[in-house]
Amino acid sequence: MNFEELVEKVASGEIKLHQVEKYTNGDKKLATEIRRKALERKFGISLENIGHYSIDPNRVIGKNIENMIGVVQIPMGVAGPLKINGEYAKGEFYIPLATTEGALVASVNRGCSALTAAGGVKTTLIDDKMTRAPLLKCPDARRAREVAEWVKNNIDYLQEKAVSKVTRHGKLRDVKPYIVGNNLYLRFEFETGDAMGMNMVTISSEEIMKVIEEEFPDVKYLALSGNLCVDKKPNAVNFINGRGKTVIAEAVIPREIVEKKLKTTPELIAEVNYRKNLVGSAQAGSYGFNAHFGNIVGAIFLATGQDEAQITEGSHGITLAEVTPEGDLYISITMPSLEIGTVGGGTRVPTQREALSIMGVAGGGDPPGTNARKFAEIIAGAVLAGELSLLAAIAAKHLAKAHKELGR
Numbered sequence: 001m002n003f004e005e006l007v008e009k010v011a012s013g014e015i016k017l018h019q020v021e022k023y024t025n026g027d028k029k030l031a032t033e034i035r036r037k038a039l040e041r042k043f044g045i046s047l048e049n050i051g052h053y054s055i056d057p058n059r060v061i062g063k064n065i066e067n068m069i070g071v072v073q074i075p076m077g078v079a080g081p082l083k084i085n086g087e088y089a090k091g092e093f094y095i096p097l098a099t100t101e102g103a104l105v106a107s108v109n110r111g112c113s114a115l116t117a118a119g120g121v122k123t124t125l126i127d128d129k130m131t132r133a134p135l136l137k138c139p140d141a142r143r144a145r146e147v148a149e150w151v152k153n154n155i156d157y158l159q160e161k162a163v164s165k166v167t168r169h170g171k172l173r174d175v176k177p178y179i180v181g182n183n184l185y186l187r188f189e190f191e192t193g194d195a196m197g198m199n200m201v202t203i204s205s206e207e208i209m210k211v212i213e214e215e216f217p218d219v220k221y222l223a224l225s226g227n228l229c230v231d232k233k234p235n236a237v238n239f240i241n242g243r244g245k246t247v248i249a250e251a252v253i254p255r256e257i258v259e260k261k262l263k264t265t266p267e268l269i270a271e272v273n274y275r276k277n278l279v280g281s282a283q284a285g286s287y288g289f290n291a292h293f294g295n296i297v298g299a300i301f302l303a304t305g306q307d308e309a310q311i312t313e314g315s316h317g318i319t320l321a322e323v324t325p326e327g328d329l330y331i332s333i334t335m336p337s338l339e340i341g342t343v344g345g346g347t348r349v350p351t352q353r354e355a356l357s358i359m360g361v362a363g364g365g366d367p368p369g370t371n372a373r374k375f376a377e378i379i380a381g382a383v384l385a386g387e388l389s390l391l392a393a394i395a396a397k398h399l400a401k402a403h404k405e406l407g408r
């Protein structure tokens with residue numbers, strides 16, 4: 001069948017979208033073009049821009065995307081330099097941000113400028129794990145408790161019998177069981193090196209379930225995710241116990257810098273933070289006791305090939321601001337669940353990998369895990385910059401003006 005005939009058959013539905021590769025001898029680039037042309041024909045539209053790209057469909061179809069028709073282009077800016085005095089990230093960094101919200105990059109840039117002038121951001125990694133919580137149906141709660149006890153006492157055995165079959169980098173380190181009636185949720189915690197880890201821990205958890213089913217024939221493994229993991233949904237468990245990287249960024253900004261670069265005072269920033277981010281968020285029942293973590297996390301996730309649905313948990317966290325006895329501004333952000341990686345998933349797409357390379361974090365670290373931790377510290381620093389600048393703009397009543405000038 002020639003190109004035109006294939007386009008016609010896909011447009012009419014005679015050939016399904018996901019079957020096109022069968023007719024192109026596995027040529028995924030050609031299949032991508034046929035699907036796009038078929039949509040153009042069916043709807044009488046032009047998809048010219050979706051069809052402009054440099055990444056090779058043969059490298060991403062089957063690993064990152066199905067039914068590919070092209071790409072979406074999001075403008076990417078860069079903020080920095082930002083000086084970070086971290087445990088893994090040390091030095092000055094430029095942060096790639098993919099967004100269509102005017103004023104966002106300018107704002108993060110201003111935060112970077114103020115923080116760097118103040119001597120930089122101190123970042124601290126509190127925890128690092130990926131979780132998966134399969135669900136087991138037990139005869140009753142007492143049996144559920146027995147199974148949970150057995151699992152807690154057999155972590156090393158499960159690592160050897162199940163996890164080591166799946167991955168070299170994944171390591172089962174603990175389990176937190178939750179029992180509701182006769183349901184047992186085993187929230188497994190894994191180390192995942194530089195990978196965000198969801199494939200790794202999901203495939204490992206299935207292997208663990210096989211071992212448990214063998215050990216406890218009266219217990220029924222019902223769901224690989226019992227929703228206590230928690231993946232891609234707002235929730236309290238990640239906020240309290242952490243998931244991915246739990247990281248804190250903090251800085252002290254001298255009063256002159258607050259006044260000159262941010263056009264306000266430490267007192268006003270602290271007051272706005274208290275009344276807006278803490279009291280306002282409490283009244284709203286929000287998990288985001290912050291101004292806009294989601295803006296910075298979202299823009300970095302899109303630029304660097306992170307799983308965009310995990311922006312949900314990445315937007316959780318707390319911003320604190322107070323005036324020091326010297327009259328300067330102390331500001332911090334605490335991010336309980338930043339689920340990120342520098343290998344695997346979307347990080348291997350060439351544009352996203354280039355964005356990671358701007359920060360020196362593309363690929364695996366030496367030793368494994370150090371690159372992802374460095375990346376987490378850089379994200380935390382950028383989030384602090386964004387919080388600082390937006391709080392200052394709101395305190396100075398510059399928010400509307402900024403978005404009038406840069407956002408429309």
Ligand SMILES: CC(C)(COP(=O)([O-])OP(=O)([O-])OC[C@H]1O[C@@H](n2cnc3c(N)ncnc32)[C@H](O)[C@@H]1OP(=O)([O-])[O-])[C@@H](O)C(=O)NCCC(=O)NCCSC(=O)C[C@@](C)(O)CC(=O)[O-]
Pocket residue numbers: 101103104105106107108109110111113261262263291292295389390393398399402406
């Ligand atoms: C727009 C600014 C930065 C102006 O701020 P400014 O202080 O008037 O700007 P400036 O010209 O005096 O320059 C100060 C610094 O800002 C940066 N800067 C300044 N302009 C640019 C530019 N064009 N491109 C890049 N960087 C820029 C730059 O770093 C510069 O310092 P330097 O490096 O020169 O020493 C400020 O008003 C601001 O940050 N406003 C806040 C905007 C913002 O944060 N928007 C985020 C989105 S709001 C939202 O989505 C969430 C929300 C609000 O709904 C959440 C909630 O409910 O709170």
Ligand SMILES: NC(=O)C1=CN([C@@H]2O[C@H](COP(=O)(O)OP(=O)(O)OC[C@H]3O[C@@H](n4cnc5c(N)ncnc54)[C@H](OP(=O)(O)O)[C@@H]3O)[C@@H](O)[C@H]2O)C=CC1
Pocket residue numbers: 166167168169170192193194195196197198199200201202203231307341343344345346363364365368369
């Ligand atoms: N399956 C699911 O339920 C879900 C999947 N996802 C998706 O999962 C993907 C991410 O899964 P993830 O497990 O992170 O990625 P991958 O499935 O790509 O696993 C990472 C791979 O990188 C290898 N690797 C090489 N160097 C390193 C290193 N330094 N550190 C860690 N691993 C290394 C690992 O080897 P080795 O195996 O030998 O350790 C492994 O093969 C994303 O596409 C995401 O969207 C998201 C949510 C849920």
